[in-house]
Amino acid sequence: MYWEVDTRNCSHWAVGVASWGMKRDGMLGRTMDSWCIEWKGPGQFSAWAMMKKTDLHSGLPEVVGVWLDLDLGKLAFSVAGQERLLYECAVSSSSPLHPAFWLYGLSPGNYLEIKQLNT
Template sequence: MTDTGPKQASPLHPIPWPGAALSWLTFNPAPGHRRLTILPKEHRVMTKRVSSACHDDRFDISQWMAEQEYSEGYHYWDVDTSASASWAVGVSYPSIGRRDHLGRTANSWCLEWSRDKLCYWHDNIEEFIKHGCPSIVRLALDVTNGTLSFYSLSDSQTLLHCVEEGFTEPVRPVFWLFGLKPNNALSFPPWAS
């Protein structure tokens, strides 16, 4: 995705910290799975019926890694999950393996909606979160102080989970679309900072 259009209105929900930088996420084919596609004008990642002929996928499962890499500072981005029945959104170190599932390794962290429940995953440990499925999730990353927060923006901004982690490598946003039903999608509202 590239930011080629006019700037949009500011987010309706307050950002986590004064001076936090909105991340305009961009993607290229290499860090994704062959059954996923990017729709840049719609700011969307979605499944497709036919697998790509490319055989050098970054992941063996339907995950995609953004190009942005954060080693310091405060950053946030929003994910619209309303067009996906099951999903995971989070961050990982660039070293995550191609067969690794987001949140199931020591180098990845995520919020997941599947089997009609919301959970936080890290290092293959699941933590249940008593909350319904958020239609928009905000990820707020403070790399400098080592915190990652997940918010629901469905109505008002609600903190779902916050973790303190001493990141030892830069981190990147990663997304996982469960199942490969056509038009299963995650999108990224084009807020402007």
């Protein structure tokens, strides 16, 4: 499964995957059943998997590509339209997984957009 998320209209965000069992009060990536990359500003770009933070040394990706392969147990984040991998990790879950997003601040004009892909 592959999807892209346009981040150009959001100043602070997290994009990832979570199980249906993740509690709503849990922070994305800070649980055993969610994974994400997170942008909080220059020098504050990181990945979260299995409650562990990994600093990412990259500029702001305008569009994030998310590739989830449950058969292989892999999740990868890339800069969409480029062959540049941002982060890759193993995933496993006994319940279904779904795309997940987090916006830091709900102000007018601050949003993420899931891009429609032509297949």
